[in-house]
Amino acid sequence: MQTRRNFLQNAAKATLGIAVSGSILQDIASAKATELNAATLTFSQVKLPFSYAALEPNIDALTMEIHYTKHHMAYINAINEAIVAEQIAENSEEQLLANISKYSPKARNNAGGAWNHNFFWESLAEKPSQPSEKLVTMINTAFGSVDKFKEQFAAAAASRFGSGWAWLILDDSGNLKITSTPNQDNPLMDVADIKGIPILGLDVWEHAYYLHYQNKRADYIKNWWNVVNWKKVNERLA
Numbered sequence: 001m002q003t004r005r006n007f008l009q010n011a012a013k014a015t016l017g018i019a020v021s022g023s024i025l026q027d028i029a030s031a032k033a034t035e036l037n038a039a040t041l042t043f044s045q046v047k048l049p050f051s052y053a054a055l056e057p058n059i060d061a062l063t064m065e066i067h068y069t070k071h072h073m074a075y076i077n078a079i080n081e082a083i084v085a086e087q088i089a090e091n092s093e094e095q096l097l098a099n100i101s102k103y104s105p106k107a108r109n110n111a112g113g114a115w116n117h118n119f120f121w122e123s124l125a126e127k128p129s130q131p132s133e134k135l136v137t138m139i140n141t142a143f144g145s146v147d148k149f150k151e152q153f154a155a156a157a158a159s160r161f162g163s164g165w166a167w168l169i170l171d172d173s174g175n176l177k178i179t180s181t182p183n184q185d186n187p188l189m190d191v192a193d194i195k196g197i198p199i200l201g202l203d204v205w206e207h208a209y210y211l212h213y214q215n216k217r218a219d220y221i222k223n224w225w226n227v228v229n230w231k232k233v234n235e236r237l238a
């Protein structure tokens with residue numbers, strides 16, 4: 001038979017048990033929430049908006065296939081590994097890029113590689129298009145003319161030492177600027193010398209052109225203009 005003392009002791013233990021259980025449950029819930037936050041950010045490849053051979057002869061089919069299925073896929077896999085390993089809990093790809101200095105070189109290189117290539121595929125098209133009136137006006141204001149813009153952009157792409165990217169960006173004041181970044185950095189990253197919103201980007205890593213153009217990066221850049229998806233660039237500006 002339970003005495004009053006036993007009853008109180010048991011009641012206290014029960015209360016403590018509930019408290020302990022509650023605390024454990026809270027810990028589990030909190031761990032789950034962290035896991036969920038981390039899991040919400042997963043990079044994936046955009047579907048290539050054309051066939052591998054669609055941009056021939058400007059970009060050859062084999063380069064396009066290897067670039068998309070091997071190089072880009074490797075960046076995607078590696079950033080998703082880094083997100084788990086480093087418990088990265090940023091809410092979006094762009095927010096991760098804006099805070100990239102907080103993370104490892106693996107996260108920086110592969111978040112950039114994953115994001116940049118998705119942006120690059122969507123900047124290309126097999127059907128020709130033209131810059132919008134709005135874009136042409138802004139290009140004229142910033143660079144003098146579309147031809148001068150192309151010259152300056154090509155120069156930035158050609159002179160990027162080693163591997164990297166050339167960019168047309170909108171800066172904080174809403175003006176167009178040309179910039180370039182090393183490796184897989186981009187202008188959305190807090191580590192970029194010149195920051196802004198990318199409107200157009202060109203991959204000048206050798207893997208983007210070497211099979212077809214070998215050392216002739218300038219020829220690759222010249223022919224790349226033939227497959228720029230101006231329709232998409234116009235949309236990014238709108």
Ligand SMILES: [Fe+2]
Nearest residue numbers: 071203205208
């Ligand atoms: Fe690339």
